[in-house]
Structure formats: C-alpha cells, structure tokens
Amino acid sequence: MHFPELKPQVQNILNQENLDVKDKLTQVCELLEQNIPYYDWVGFYFKNGDKEELKLKAFAGEPTDHEIIPFGKGICGQVAVSNKNFVVPDVKNQSNYIACSIYVKAEIVIPLFVNGENIGQIDIDSHTEDPFSHEDELFLEWVNQKVAEIL
Known part of the structure; x- marks a missing residue:
C-alpha cells in the first residue's frame, strides 16, 4: 500500500471520537507496521x-526494553535534542545507536511538534538495510502533523 492510500486511513483513526489518544496512536502504529x-x-x-527523557506511549511490532530513552542517547534521544529528522540507512555505522533487536538494520525518527515545541517523535525500525526515502520522511512528517492536531 502506498502513502496516498494510507493518509485517509490515518485520518480516520485520528478522527475516532470513541478512542483515547493512546489507542489512536496504537492503531496508527499498527496500520503503518502492517501495510508498509x-x-x-x-x-x-x-x-x-x-524529565530529560522520552517515554514510549504506543507501538506496533516486537515489545522493546527501551520504554525510557534519555535525551541524547540513541537515535531517538538525539532527535529529542536536535529537533531534526534522522534517517539511519545502516545502524551498524551509528556509534550512538541503541539496539532494540538484532534484526534492525535501519531506522528513521521524525520529531513531532506542537506549537513549535518538539514534544515527541515517531520511530520506525526496519529489518531492511537502507529502505527509507524522502517520501517516507514527508509521509511521517504529515502523520506527525495530524497527530499534533489531536494532542
């Protein structure tokens, strides 16, 4: 499934009034994990x-031990400080990488802003080396903009 086809599905999940924010975020994670x-x-x-740390709120995929990540540590912790997208084509080449699984080969992290403040991020791990394109970045920025509207 391509990004344009996923956008209305993401929007539908986020518009559901009977779900709390955590459930909406979990469903968005599941949608992306199952369709890309x-x-x-x-x-x-x-x-x-x-606190100068990140806390995992919602996810889809294998459970992780990394539910708390200090600012500056790993890819997620670096994005919390830099406020910039971080695409890692090959995690073996990152000295400040926190391994979540031996199968992870690449990672992309996009900051989530509300009123100009970096309050969180979406984090994607891939078992494929160098899979992320500029289109992934644009799509995930869009997802985060839509998520920011419900926070």
Whole structure:
C-alpha cells in the first residue's frame, strides 16, 4: 500500500471520537507496521513530563526494553535534542545507536511538534538495510502533523 492510500486511513483513526489518544496512536502504529513492508517496528515516544527523557506511549511490532530513552542517547534521544529528522540507512555505522533487536538494520525518527515545541517523535525500525526515502520522511512528517492536531 502506498502513502496516498494510507493518509485517509490515518485520518480516520485520528478522527475516532470513541478512542483515547493512546489507542489512536496504537492503531496508527499498527496500520503503518502492517501495510508498509519495511516498517517492522513503529512507535511514538513523548517527552516524559519535565524529565530529560522520552517515554514510549504506543507501538506496533516486537515489545522493546527501551520504554525510557534519555535525551541524547540513541537515535531517538538525539532527535529529542536536535529537533531534526534522522534517517539511519545502516545502524551498524551509528556509534550512538541503541539496539532494540538484532534484526534492525535501519531506522528513521521524525520529531513531532506542537506549537513549535518538539514534544515527541515517531520511530520506525526496519529489518531492511537502507529502505527509507524522502517520501517516507514527508509521509511521517504529515502523520506527525495530524497527530499534533489531536494532542
């Protein structure tokens, strides 16, 4: 399934009034993980109160031990500090990478902004080396914009 076909489905999930935010985010993660072959783990991390750390709020894929990530650590922690997209074609080449699974070969992390503040991010792990394109970045930025509207 291609990104244009997924957009209305993401919007429909986020518009469901009978679901709380965590359930909506989990359903978005599941939609992406199930419909994009190289999205093997999809999760949303958010700033954990006033702490300099991220906390996992929703995900689809294998469970992870990394439910809390300090700012600056790993790809997610670096994005929390840089406020910039981070695409890692090959995680073996990243010295500050936190391994979630031995199968992960690539990762993309896109910050989520509300009123100009980086409050979280979407994190995608792939078992395929170098699968992410500029279209993935644009799509995930769009997903985060839509998520920001319900927060």
